[in-house]
Amino acid sequence: MAYPYPPSNDSTAPILDGNANKGAASATPAFSPLYKQIKGLILNSLRVGEWKPGEVIPSEMDLAVRFRVSQGTVRKAIDELAADNLVVRRQGKGTFVATHAERQVQYRFLKLMPDSGDLSLEGPAQRQIVDCKRLRAPSDVARALALRAGDAVLQVRRVLSFADKPTILEDLWLPGSPFKGLTADRLRGYEGPMYAFFETEFGVRMVRAEEKIRAISADAVQSQLLKVVALTPLLSVERIAFTYHDLPMELRRGLYVTDTHYYRNELN
Amino acid sequence: MAYPYPPSNDSTAPILDGNANKGAASATPAFSPLYKQIKGLILNSLRVGEWKPGEVIPSEMDLAVRFRVSQGTVRKAIDELAADNLVVRRQGKGTFVATHAERQVQYRFLKLMPDSGDLSLEGPAQRQIVDCKRLRAPSDVARALALRAGDAVLQVRRVLSFADKPTILEDLWLPGSPFKGLTADRLRGYEGPMYAFFETEFGVRMVRAEEKIRAISADAVQSQLLKVVALTPLLSVERIAFTYHDLPMELRRGLYVTDTHYYRNELN
DNA sequence: CAGTGGTCTAGACCACTGG
DNA sequence: CAGTGGTCTAGACCACTGC
Numbered sequence: 001m002a003y004p005y006p007p008s009n010d011s012t013a014p015i016l017d018g019n020a021n022k023g024a025a026s027a028t029p030a031f032s033p034l035y036k037q038i039k040g041l042i043l044n045s046l047r048v049g050e051w052k053p054g055e056v057i058p059s060e061m062d063l064a065v066r067f068r069v070s071q072g073t074v075r076k077a078i079d080e081l082a083a084d085n086l087v088v089r090r091q092g093k094g095t096f097v098a099t100h101a102e103r104q105v106q107y108r109f110l111k112l113m114p115d116s117g118d119l120s121l122e123g124p125a126q127r128q129i130v131d132c133k134r135l136r137a138p139s140d141v142a143r144a145l146a147l148r149a150g151d152a153v154l155q156v157r158r159v160l161s162f163a164d165k166p167t168i169l170e171d172l173w174l175p176g177s178p179f180k181g182l183t184a185d186r187l188r189g190y191e192g193p194m195y196a197f198f199e200t201e202f203g204v205r206m207v208r209a210e211e212k213i214r215a216i217s218a219d220a221v222q223s224q225l226l227k228v229v230a231l232t233p234l235l236s237v238e239r240i241a242f243t244y245h246d247l248p249m250e251l252r253r254g255l256y257v258t259d260t261h262y263y264r265n266e267l268n
Numbered sequence: 269m270a271y272p273y274p275p276s277n278d279s280t281a282p283i284l285d286g287n288a289n290k291g292a293a294s295a296t297p298a299f300s301p302l303y304k305q306i307k308g309l310i311l312n313s314l315r316v317g318e319w320k321p322g323e324v325i326p327s328e329m330d331l332a333v334r335f336r337v338s339q340g341t342v343r344k345a346i347d348e349l350a351a352d353n354l355v356v357r358r359q360g361k362g363t364f365v366a367t368h369a370e371r372q373v374q375y376r377f378l379k380l381m382p383d384s385g386d387l388s389l390e391g392p393a394q395r396q397i398v399d400c401k402r403l404r405a406p407s408d409v410a411r412a413l414a415l416r417a418g419d420a421v422l423q424v425r426r427v428l429s430f431a432d433k434p435t436i437l438e439d440l441w442l443p444g445s446p447f448k449g450l451t452a453d454r455l456r457g458y459e460g461p462m463y464a465f466f467e468t469e470f471g472v473r474m475v476r477a478e479e480k481i482r483a484i485s486a487d488a489v490q491s492q493l494l495k496v497v498a499l500t501p502l503l504s505v506e507r508i509a510f511t512y513h514d515l516p517m518e519l520r521r522g523l524y525v526t527d528t529h530y531y532r533n534e535l536n
Numbered sequence: 537c538a539g540t541g542g543t544c545t546a547g548a549c550c551a552c553t554g555g
Numbered sequence: 556c557a558g559t560g561g562t563c564t565a566g567a568c569c570a571c572t573g574c
Contacts, residue, residue: 031551033562059540070564075541085536091541092571109535113480209535212381214526215483215501233483233501239535258482265533267377267477267507268353299570301543327559338545343560359560360553543569550562 038067039077046086046097047244053099053199057087060095086207100206101196109195109209109241112256113264114162122163130225131157132184134176141173144240144251152176156187159225166226167261170254178204178249195241204249209241213263218255226257235263306335307345314354314365315512321367321467325355328363354475368474369464377463377477377507380524381532382430390431398493399425400452402444409441412508412519420444424455427493434494435529438522446472446517463509472517477509481531486523494525503531 042063051057060078064071078095081087088096100108106124114122133155142149153173160168174182179202190197198204214236223230235256243249256263310331319325328346332339346363349355356364368376374392382390401423410417421441428436442450447470458465466472482504491498503524511517524531 033550035562061540072565073563076562078541089541090572092539092573094540094572111533111535211533211535213481213503213531213533215503215524217501231499233485235481235483235503256483263481265379265479265481267379267479301569303543329559340546341544344543346560357560358553359551360558362553362559537574538572539574540572541570544567546565548563551560553557553559555556555558 034069035073035076035080038063038069038074039080041067042077042081043086043244046081049203051097053097053205054102055097056094057097084207099196100193100199107193109206109239111263111265112168112261114261126161126164127188128159128161129156129184129187130159131155132182132187137173141251145173145175145248147175154179154182156184162261165257165260166228167257168254169222169225170252172250172252174250178202204243206241206249207243209239212238214238216255222255226255228257232257234258237263302337303341303344303348306331306337306342307348309335310345310349311354311512314349317471319365321365321473322370323365324362325365352475367464368461368467375461377474377509379531379533380436380529382529394429394432395456396427396429397424397452397455398427399423400450400455405441409519413441413443413516415443422447422450424452430529433525433528435525436522437490437493438520440518440520442518446470472511474509474517475511476514477507480506482506484523490523494523496525500525502526505531 042057045051045057057063058066060071060074063074063078067074078087078089082089082095085098088098090096134152135155136150137145137147137153139149141147141153142151145153147153153176155171155173157169157171159166160170179198182202186201187194187197190201195206198206215233216236218226218228218230218232218234220230222234223232226232226234228234235254235258237252237254237256239250239252239254240248241250241252310325313319313325325331326334328339328342331342331346335342346355346357350357350363353366356366358364402420403423404418405413405415405421407417409415409421410419413421415421421444423439423441425437425439427434428438447466450470454469455462455465458469463474466474483501484504486494486496486498486500486502488498490502491500494500494502496502503522503526505520505522505524507518507520507522508516509518509520
């Protein structure tokens with residue numbers, strides 16, 4: 001039996017055993033509390049798409065019944081999922097699967113801010129798809145995306161402008177199979193953030209990302225596309241975005257012009 | 269009376285009233301739950317130094333008695349303080365006031381990483397204090413530190429090297445009064461992170477910071493101090509660090525050489 | 537008004553630390 | 556072993572949403 005906490009407890013107990021590691025020779029047993037297990041179960045449901053982005057998930061009470069635990073335990077599991085930005089709680093309404101669409105904060109992963117004004121960005125960005133092609137993954141791209149060198153990938157190049165000023169030039173690489181059928185035209189036809197597009201069109205939800213930031217000098221091509229003089233210093237932002245399971249699903253190399261914008265970060 | 273939750277409750281109830289805003293004409297009433305109030309009370313004790321950095325704070329049970337609430341409520345308050353990195357919980361030992369000293373992660377606010385290796389940074393940094401002087405705050409510095417232009421500030425310039433390679437050149441400005449008595453020699457004499465130095469020597473604890481990041485070109489002075497050729501692109505990191513009460517206590521402008529290191533950021 | 541998340545309590549037991 | 560944080564439950568009530 002698992003958690004005979006309450007004074008009386010029948011055998012219709014929870015699901016898993018907190019520590020299936022008593023006499024085992026495991027290095028770090030790492031006792032797993034019930035709510036972590038429940039969190040894992042809910043996570044699975046999210047992964048397999050039992051509830052889709054933007055939808056409500058069952059109420060805490062329902063989930064408590066389903067998993068045969070108390071509401072408080074489900075609550076703690078959902079608390080962590082909410083802290084991870086995988087779900088969003090709305091009092092009185094329910095708990096919803098997080099989505100990159102329908103957010104007031106349009107670009108969740110974009111930390112660039114205009115010098116003037118705190119607003120997300122001055123008006124909507126103008127997007128220009130420069131290129132979109134299928135190719136064999138170079139070794140560095142393959143490594144970043146956990147593919148084999150030579151596997152098919154899609155490469156997109158685009159320029160983002162704010163107030164008619166070209167500000168971001170980015171190249172991005174996507175694994176070929178999950179994004180089969182992606183074309184420049186479909187990209188152009190979509191209104192809203194690209195990550196929302198990935199969600200609705202390909203069922204790929206980006207959950208978290210890592211960025212490596214450097215300062216570089218604009219080369220001839222870059223300076224032309226961004227309409228700055230050659231050798232202008234640019235912020236190079238290399239991002240790897242992950243879906244569920246920590247699976248890398250996008251490599252993106254962005255070049256930011258930082259004379260009227262800056263990359264904002266908060267440290268705690 | 270405040271929270272007559274339990275079926276029976278005497279008048280020796282909690283401390284504050286959750287909503288002192290019933291018929292009031294307040295814009296956003298913003299009901300404040302008990303645990304938020306408890307959090308505020310604990311925060312006050314931290315601010316006035318009732319418990320110093322590195323020390324234990326009273327146990328959850330003790331605090332529950334002191335504030336006349338249940339342990340669970342204190343727990344939730346401390347949970348948030350821990351999430352804010354103001355306090356560190358250690359199972360079996362107690363809850364400790366967070367500190368920049370005695371951390372395995374030496375530089376909590378420094379996000380620079382070497383290209384090779386995940387380790388915090390290859391060995392300890394070599395620090396070289398270039399300058400340390402008292403002056404009247406220029407207007408931009410005054411604004412950042414919430415001072416009046418002309419107020420006394422301390423300015424420090426230093427170079428950090430990793431593996432004998434100059435990598436960071438930073439200027440930092442501190443308000444004069446809290447840091448009265450700071451000299452280049454005292455700085456040089458201190459082992460460990462500068463923020464730990466501020467804690468132990470001046471009782472100033474940095475709690476959080478904001479950074480604005482740009483790409484710039486090294487000028488003559490900068491390139492000489494960092495031993496790079498002029499016009500090398502550098503990462504410009506402007507940081508404002510805050511103590512309790514969101515009081516700005518340091519302005520720091522760092523220039524990072526990013527050919528062998530990068531600024532790492534994680535997005536959720 | 538019912539339903540959802542949010543707060544609070546009381547009490548029991550588990551996991552970890554140190555004397 | 557006692558003391559601390561960590562987990563779990565059960566139950567009551569509050570705040571918010573929408574029918």
